[in-house]
Structures are given as structure tokens and as C-alpha cells.
Amino acid sequence: DRVLVRIKDLTAEKADKEVWVRGRIHTSRAKGKQCFLVLRQQQFNIQALVAVGQHASKQMVKFAANITKESIVDIQGVVRKAYQKVGGCTQQDVELHVQRIYVISSAEPRLPLQLDDAVRPEVEGEEDGRATVNQDTRLDNRIIDLRTSTSQAIFCLQSGICQLFRETLIRKGFVEIQTPKIISAASEGGANVFTVSYFKTSAYLAQSPQLYKQMCICADFEKVFCVGPVFRAEDSNTHRHLTEFVGLDIEMAFNYHYHEVVDEIADTLVQIFKGLQERFQTEIQTVSKQFPCEPFKFLEPTLRLEYREGVAMLREAGVEMGDEEDLSTPNEKLLGRLVKEKYDTDFYILDKYPLAVRPFYTMPDPANPKTSNSYDMFMRGEEILSGAQRIHDPQLLTERAKHHGIDLEKIKAYIDSFRFGAPPHAGGGIGLERVTMLYLGLHNVRQTSMFPRDPKRLTP
Numbered sequence: 001d002r003v004l005v006r007i008k009d010l011t012a013e014k015a016d017k018e019v020w021v022r023g024r025i026h027t028s029r030a031k032g033k034q035c036f037l038v039l040r041q042q043q044f045n046i047q048a049l050v051a052v053g054q055h056a057s058k059q060m061v062k063f064a065a066n067i068t069k070e071s072i073v074d075i076q077g078v079v080r081k082a083y084q085k086v087g088g089c090t091q092q093d094v095e096l097h098v099q100r101i102y103v104i105s106s107a108e109p110r111l112p113l114q115l116d117d118a119v120r121p122e123v124e125g126e127e128d129g130r131a132t133v134n135q136d137t138r139l140d141n142r143i144i145d146l147r148t149s150t151s152q153a154i155f156c157l158q159s160g161i162c163q164l165f166r167e168t169l170i171r172k173g174f175v176e177i178q179t180p181k182i183i184s185a186a187s188e189g190g191a192n193v194f195t196v197s198y199f200k201t202s203a204y205l206a207q208s209p210q211l212y213k214q215m216c217i218c219a220d221f222e223k224v225f226c227v228g229p230v231f232r233a234e235d236s237n238t239h240r241h242l243t244e245f246v247g248l249d250i251e252m253a254f255n256y257h258y259h260e261v262v263d264e265i266a267d268t269l270v271q272i273f274k275g276l277q278e279r280f281q282t283e284i285q286t287v288s289k290q291f292p293c294e295p296f297k298f299l300e301p302t303l304r305l306e307y308r309e310g311v312a313m314l315r316e317a318g319v320e321m322g323d324e325e326d327l328s329t330p331n332e333k334l335l336g337r338l339v340k341e342k343y344d345t346d347f348y349i350l351d352k353y354p355l356a357v358r359p360f361y362t363m364p365d366p367a368n369p370k371t372s373n374s375y376d377m378f379m380r381g382e383e384i385l386s387g388a389q390r391i392h393d394p395q396l397l398t399e400r401a402k403h404h405g406i407d408l409e410k411i412k413a414y415i416d417s418f419r420f421g422a423p424p425h426a427g428g429g430i431g432l433e434r435v436t437m438l439y440l441g442l443h444n445v446r447q448t449s450m451f452p453r454d455p456k457r458l459t460p
Contacts, residue, residue, distance in 0.1 A: 002074065008044040012093045014079045021096065022074050022104065026115065030065035037064060038089060039075065039096065043149040043286050047086045048075060048096040055099040064098070070107035076100040112141040118148045121290050135446060142451060142460055150290045153283035154448055157276060158436045162227060164275040165248050168268045174223040179212035181205060181229060185410035192233045205231035208429055213251035214390055215417045217425045223252045235455050239444045240382060240434060244453040251427035258373050258389035261426035265387065266302040266349060269377065273298050276439065284440070293441025296346050303339070303348040310350050313338050324354040324370060336381015351375045360404040361397065363389040379438035387428020394418040
């Protein structure tokens with residue numbers, strides 16, 4: 001008959017009420033005839049007191065003190081107002097006076113890492129000589145690391161991004177689709193694909209749902225989106241690259257100009273940012289305790305610059321680069337800082353990229369053959385979305401594919417899908433892990449990938 005309550009709901013309003021709570025033993029400290037426990041659930045915790053008296057014997061106090069950290073317990077107790085705020089606990093105004101305690105699952109006494117060390121800001125650890133936990137140790141013991149209040153907050157917020165993405169697009173009239181992840185040809189015509197054995201032939205893991213999103217537009221769905229894994233066989237061991245990540249993809253037919261789509265995507269991201277501010281302040285503050293960061297800033301409507309304007313800003317800052325040269329990572333970051341100084345926004349759009357640096361299916365700019373109707377979106381100076389108007393004319397698409405050296409036979413079904421009438425359309429792909437990382441101001445995308453995959457990591 002136990003009705004278990006959540007730790008986050010144990011507030012002063014529950015004072016003097018008897019409750020059952022399930023949680024993990026975060027810490028225990030015996031002191032004379034008392035034992036102080038910190039009981040944890042996700043990112044919330046409360047102090048529990050076991051004291052010799054009517055409901056607890058000396059043996060019970062000793063038993064409680066010897067329960068290993070991270071063990072799961074059920075506690076029956078009375079919620080009492082604390083005489084003074086309980087430091088180190090999220091529930092600071094109350095504590096739990098224990099009447100009974102049951103061990104549901106016992107943890108081994110030796111842990112691969114201590115959770116208190118794993119949530120300690122690196123600066124604090126350096127200043128007072130206390131331990132912090134490095135990234136490889138965290139990822140090697142990801143189950144334990146994911147229990148920290150910081151990790152719990154990160155992935156609750158990431159779940160919120162997906163929820164807000166879906167909510168916003170469904171409200172805008174989009175349809176969610178599911179696209180194949182095993183495909184017959186490289187999505188973007190490059191060599192950075194994973195080849196898999198497929199019966200008597202070979203196939204590839206999809207670099208993008210790009211081609212299938214477009215096929216759905218050709219099939220008159222008009223507005224589609226999908227959420228799913230994306231695979232990139234790039235030997236990039238950087239702070240922002242993964243070999244598998246979650247793509248938030250959008251595709252949409254437009255009436256007059258591809259900026260209709262650009263504005264729709266930008267507004268979707270703005271609605272996500274606003275939703276995160278409204279719904280996830282607890283999580284944002286939890287993460288900022290360990291990783292301090294300025295609040296994320298954005299404008300309405302979103303700032304849109306042309307590529308040539310971005311290049312001009314970089315040149316003014318002393319960067320030498322050509323008109324048709326792609327942005328390097330250092331130049332991206334520098335431009336982000338320059339935009340922040342000038343416009344006071346962490347989120348902006350760069351439009352009209354050089355055609356030479358974009359994929360084969362990108363629509364050339366009819367007013368300038370050297371540029372394209374393509375765009376990237378940036379958060380804190382790093383790209384989170386790459387998109388474009390797509391070529392919907394099969395003859396032009398064939399020419400551009402040949403120009404990129406793509407085997408036409410392998411993309412025949414794709415080109416054929418435009419032969420029966422295709423509306424003008426555009427879209428883009430967003431990296432979920434990057435959005436989470438940059439919104440929270442974190443320094444590595446592996447912090448926002450639950451079980452990251454990169455060129456050097458395939459487990460756990």
C-alpha cells in the first residue's frame with residue numbers, strides 16, 4: 001500500500017505529513033545516535049534523519065549508516081520543517097524524519113567515480129585541490145555520470161527541445177515522417193558514409209534524410225519534419241563532431257521565395273528558445289552551477305545577414321579570405337563574436353552561401369551564378385543548421401550531380417521523383433546535440449550525447 005511521492009514535491013506545505021519516498025543514497029554520515037542521509041532522485045535531493053527514538057533503534061541507525069552509496073531505498077518518514085536551510089540539498093526548507101528504511105537494490109561499495117566530484121566545477125577543483133572527473137572517465141562510466149544533477153538537467157532540457165520542436169511544427173501544419181536509415185547511395189554525394197553489408201550487395205547508413213524529405217514534398221505533403229539518427233563517417237575528433245547524432249529535419253514547399261522557409265525554420269528555433277526559458281529554468285540553473293554561462297540571447301525577428309556581409313565583417317577584423325571560400329571553424333566563432341558585439345544576439349542566419357561550397361542539390365542563385373539560395377544558422381558562433389532551396393528541376397539536378405561527380409545511376413530514383421511535377425521547396429537539418437550544447441554554453445558535444453559515438457568511441 002505504499003504510495004511513493006517525489007522528492008521535488010516535498011516542500012514546507014507537506015510539513016508534518018507521513019510519506020513514502022524511493023531514492024538513492026547520495027551520502028550518509030553517522031553522528032552519535034543519529035545518521036544523516038541525503039536521498040536523491042534525478043536532480044532533486046533531501047536530507048533524511050535517522051535518530052534513536054520511538055521509531056528507530058541503535059541497530060537501525062547503524063544499519064542506515066552502512067548502506068552503500070547509490071543503493072536504492074524506500075523510506076517511510078515524516079516531513080518536518082528544517083530549523084535552518086539545508087545546504088547542499090534542493091529541498092532546503094524541509095527534512096525527512098525516518099521511521100522505516102528498506103534497501104530495494106544494494107550498490108557495490110566501490111564506485112568508479114564519486115558523483116560529488118563529477119558535479120564540481122573545474123575551477124573550484126583547481127582552486128582547492130579537490131578532485132574533478134575527466135571526460136573519458138565519465139564516458140567510460142556513463143551510467144554513473146548520467147545520475148549527476150547536471151546530466152539529469154541536460155537531458156531533461158534536451159527532451160524539451162524535441163518536444164518543443166514537435167509541438168511548434170505540428171502547430172504550423174507540418175507532418176512528422178520517418179525516413180530510411182539504410183540507403184543505396186550517399187545522401188550528399190560524399191565519401192563520408194558508413195558502408196554496410198546488405199545481402200549480396202552494399203548499402204550505406206544515411207548521412208541525412210534529405211532525399212526522402214524531398215520525395216515527400218513531391219508527393220504533396222507540403223510541410224514535413226523528422227527526428228532521427230544521422231550517420232557521418234568523418235574522422236573528426238573535435239568538440240562538436242560525432243559519427244552518430246540526432247537530426248531535427250525540416251522540409252517545406254513555398255509559394256514565392258525560399259525565405260518563406262528560412263523564416264519558418266528561424267521562428268521554430270525561436271519558439272524552442274522561448275519554451276526552454278519558460279519551462280526549464282530549474283534545469284538551466286542546475287547546469288550553470290557547474291558550467292557558468294551567460295543566458296542565451298536571440299532577436300525577434302531573427303537577424304539575417306548575407307554571406308558577403310559576414311565576409312566583410314571578418315575582413316574588417318583582419319581575416320584574409322576569398323569571396324567563395326567556406327568559413328573555417330575559427331572564422332565561424334570569430335564572426336559569432338563580432339555579431340554578438342554589433343547586434344547583441346547569440347542566434348543569427350547567414351544567407352546566400354557560395355555555390356561552390358554547397359551540395360549538388362542546392363539551387364543556384366538566379367541573380368548570381370557564383371552564389372546559391374542556401375543558408376546556415378548559428379548559435380554562439382557555431383553552426384547548428386545547414387539548409388537550402390533544393391533543385392526541383394530534373395535537368396538542372398542532373399547537370400549539378402554530374403558536376404559533383406556523382407554516379408547518376410545510384411540517384412536515379414531521386415532524380416526521377418522530380419519528373420512528375422515538383423513544387424519549389426527548401427529545408428534544413430539541425431543537430432540536436434549541438435543545439436543543447438550551445439544553448440547551455442557547454443564546451444563539448446559529448447556532454448549532450450547520451451552515449452556518444454565518435455571515431456574513437458563505440459562503447460558503452
